[in-house]
Amino acid sequence: DIQMTQSPSILSASVGDRVTITCRASQSINTWLAWYQQTPGKAPKLLIYKASSLEGGVPSRFSGSGSGTEFTLTINSLQPDDFATYYCQQYSDYCTFGQGTKVE
Amino acid sequence: EVRLVESGGMLVQPGGSLRLSCAASGFTFATYPLSWVRQAPGRGLEWVSSTSASGSSTYYAESVKGRFTISRDNSRSTLFLQMNSLRAEDTAIYYCAHPMGGILGYFDFWGQGTLVSVSS
Numbered sequence: 001d002i003q004m005t006q007s008p009s010i011l012s013a014s015v016g017d018r019v020t021i022t023c024r025a026s027q028s029i030n031t032w033l034a035w036y037q038q039t040p041g042k043a044p045k046l047l048i049y050k051a052s053s054l055e056g057g058v059p060s061r062f063s064g065s066g067s068g069t070e071f072t073l074t075i076n077s078l079q080p081d082d083f084a085t086y087y088c089q090q091y092s093d094y095c096t097f098g099q100g101t102k103v104e
Numbered sequence: 105e106v107r108l109v110e111s112g113g114m115l116v117q118p119g120g121s122l123r124l125s126c127a128a129s130g131f132t133f134a135t136y137p138l139s140w141v142r143q144a145p146g147r148g149l150e151w152v153s154s155t156s157a158s159g160s161s162t163y164y165a166e167s168v169k170g171r172f173t174i175s176r177d178n179s180r181s182t183l184f185l186q187m188n189s190l191r192a193e194d195t196a197i198y199y200c201a202h203p204m205g206g207i208l209g210y211f212d213f214w215g216q217g218t219l220v221s222v223s224s
Binding site for chain 1: 139141148149150151154163165166199203204205206208209210211212214215216217
């Protein structure tokens with residue numbers, strides 16, 4: 001099984017900050033990685049797929065990068081709606097999610 | 105508008121059974137693979153199972169293999185998850201989701217979820 005490890009688990013930030021979340025895979029997944037945003041009581045929302053492709057309707061302040069085993073999600077100029085939990089997911093071999101990063 | 109609406113979640117005793125449903129609308133149901141993803145209270149996301157558009161191919165997480173069965177009725181645009189031999193650790197919100205880029209892809213549409221509680 002491919003394990004996904006996110007860091008940090010909790011990230012304290014302020015409106016306007018640039019935020020970076022890291023996701024590491026236990027083995028190479030090429031660029032088969034997605035990022036999701038989840039707010040309390042809601043279903044996850046797709047932000048990024050294939051490591052760096054922005055889903056339609058997602059603000060351009062969100063960006064993704066990486067390949068192989070190391071990936072990052074960057075939020076430029078954090079907005080009030082961005083305080084949420086973020087998950088990475090690999091889909092190279094079945095599906096595995098990271099444990100989540102809460103941006104507070 | 106794509107809609108996925110889950111139902112069937114409830115409190116059930118350990119060892120019991122439950123069948124979840126996911127009613128779909130807004131897209132050609134019979135041409136899309138579908139999946140179940142769950143989230144235990146206060147925890148992260150866990151992929152549970154996926155099925156091809158026809159239902160002929162199915163995939164399961166090791167944690168549910170042999171206990172859960174995914175199926176679909178394309179004439180009724182409905183996805184099912186039959187859950188048997190339920191355990192406390194199956195307690196979670198169960199989401200129906202559409203995988204893109206293949207049966208085991210990333211998820212671009214999600215339902216609102218249905219809560220399953222396994223407790224005596």
